[in-house]
Amino acid sequence: MSTDVTEIGDILAAPTPSAWVVAAVSRWPEVLVDHANCEKKAASTALALIFAYPEDAPLSVALSRLAREELRHFEQVQRAMTALNVPFQRQRPGRYGAGLRAHVRTSEGGRKLDLLLTGALIEARSCERFRLLAPRLNAPLSALYEQLAHSESRHFELYVNFAQTLAPDEWRARLAWLAAREAELVTEPDEQLRFHSGPPRMV
Ligand SMILES: [Fe+2]
Ligand SMILES: [Fe+2]
DSSP states (O other): OOOSOOSHHHHOSSOOOHHHHHHHHHTHHHHHHHHHHHHHHHHHHHHHHHHHOTTOHHHHHHHHHHHHHHHHHHHHHHHHHHHTTOOOOOOOOOSHHHHHHTTSOSSTTTHHHHHHHHHHHHHHHHHHHHHHHGGGSOTTHHHHHHHHHHHHHHHHHHHHHHHHHHOTTTHHHHHHHHHHHHHHHHHSOBSSOOTTOOOBOOO
């Protein structure tokens, strides 16, 4: 499988606003706690797809590997939290996940494609934000985020490749539509600061 869409800029409809970067750098501990949750969620999203499409053996094998990699990321984030003395704190979920899920079609003929494309968008946004944060944070997060940016770029390609194979005629237009929705969620002012949030609303 191959795709001619391999650059983040070809997937994401808008870049992360600089106001989010400034807030995330200054409030890095709470973003780190949310990041730990994101890694768990990435693993559970991959597992949910394996359960939903057990007849798709290539997808199951690829996502099984991906889920294990995401859990290793979770362990790395946990170690960084311990090293940096950042305690776990329960947080209310941000709007991003639910906001994206609201656009996933509920019946087949579209649902699998939408799940793959939203997976690609989440991974691409993660990759973009790790790249933005890595040079602006201190050790050990700078090195960790640089490493994770590489992983997430492989992950968005994986999801895009499966979407392209599934729906060669439809995937590009559907990706563009979903990417526009995703861009709204990460650029419009947000009540909460999260790894995938918009910039904090000014009060
Ligand atoms: Fe990850
Ligand atoms: Fe990932």
